[in-house]
Amino acid sequence: MRVGSSIWNRPERGTRGPAPGHSRDAIVAAAVVLADAEGLAAVSMRAVAGALGTGAGSLYRYLSSRDDLLDLMTDAAMAEMRPYPDGDRPWPDAMLTVARRQLELYRRHRWLIDAATRPAAPGPNVLEYFDHCLRLLAPVDCPDAAKFEAIAMVTGVVTLFARSEGAYPLDGVDPVAHPHLAAALSRPSSAPRTDLFDRSVRSLLSGLLAPG
Amino acid sequence: MRVGSSIWNRPERGTRGPAPGHSRDAIVAAAVVLADAEGLAAVSMRAVAGALGTGAGSLYRYLSSRDDLLDLMTDAAMAEMRPYPDGDRPWPDAMLTVARRQLELYRRHRWLIDAATRPAAPGPNVLEYFDHCLRLLAPVDCPDAAKFEAIAMVTGVVTLFARSEGAYPLDGVDPVAHPHLAAALSRPSSAPRTDLFDRSVRSLLSGLLAPG
DNA sequence: CCTAATCTGCAAACGGTGTTCGCAGTTTAA
DNA sequence: TTAAACTGCGAACACCGTTTGCAGATTAGG
Secondary structure, three states, X not given: OOHHHOHHHOOOOOOOOOOOOOOHHHHHHHHHHHHHHHOHHHOOHHHHHHHOXXXXXXXXXXXXXXXXXXXXXXXXXXHHHOOOOOOOOOHHHHHHHHHHHHHHHHHHOXXXXXXXXXXXXXXXXXXXXXXXXXXXXXXXXXXXXHHHHHHHHHHHHHHHHHHHOXXXXXXXXXXXXXXXXXXXXXXXXOOOOOOHHHHHHHHHHHHHOOOO | OOHHHOHHHOOOOOOOOOOOOOOHHHXXXXXXXXXXXXXXXXXXXXXXXXXXXXXXXXXXXXXXXXXXXXXXXXXXXXXXXXXXXXXXXOHHHHHHHHHHHHHHHHHHOOOHHHHHHOOOOOOHHXXXXXXXXXXXXXXXXXXXXXXXXXXXXXXXXXXXXXHHOOOOOOOOOOOOOOHHHHHHHHOOOOOOOXXXXXXXXXXXXXXXXXXX
């Protein structure tokens, strides 16, 4: 994890040579279109290059790996988190607003769930996200480390919810082997709780950011 | 998601033909050893077959795809969750114990973080896990749906913690672009909170399982 | 017991992937 | 003007999951 070799501080091109026919932004934009339409697995170097009318090998003039492309895609999507709410509301409300925006972002770009979960060096828009969350948490009286952890946990919970929205329901459970499970599944489900997301975020925040 | 074609109710072999030289369990065990040592990406059909002294194509006599193998690996690892705690302790303590066991499981098999996150039909040991959690939550007075959601959320938070333990620290943040972030990173971190995991799980449980 | 159906192991092949490399041509710095 | 550095490109490499065809072994049914 040498920061010097990261995609975020490597220049897009040198000063010599002919003008490049493409750009990082154009490549990333094409990859995002592809991922939105057909999922992250469809984002192959050949497919992205094909969308730009070139060959797979040519992309390596702009990126050093497919992982770089995924990092750039992730950061480009995080730019859609703007604008961030002001700090004039109670901080739990403001954080919940940010979390909701993020959940909508994950719905808009389902591939982000996988792309953002991958270990990677955070790009400028991810850093901006962290920075704004810290700003919203400024009135909270607790150690910085706890704030970091709380932000990371809220972010993670958003991904959990986004993931769960595409999950399959349980079915065909053996009532002998798993009695409690079968019983719970056989009971008619009462009214769905629409506020599950809000409750999760709020209880996590209050639990992790208690003063001390 | 036809349950009839799932790996969990397909017989391992028919009645005719010579005795097979391998077994699903042996294949899964070899794959787990490989994943423990070199990660999930190293679990290729060729590598697993090589560890068993055969060819990649031969594995398809026992499994129908690599996804099947990953499903079997996941369920095999979940078997290590046993034994489950009794229901004679307060349910938040019991659930926390289960969550801690799961975190240890994820530390032992880091590949499980990725394998279990993948959408898949739950195997018998995963169903058993759910069943035991529901048993522990039997004294709680709230809808079954809320219990399902709480269990899923606790499970997800465990994966979040397991993932975060392998993350890289932030570094080299521009104090002009991200003032709050740079300030928080420059302040000396106080004593680490060792009870972050417990607090997260407990606050989630209390927030999601409030009576009603 | 014999035949036919079925299974096993194996090696080769297919289409796909990310990535590297060499080459020809173009632009710029010195 | 020369040399360095860059561009695009296509072929190639080493993998990957999976399919297929075949020889040999086993078993079920008559």
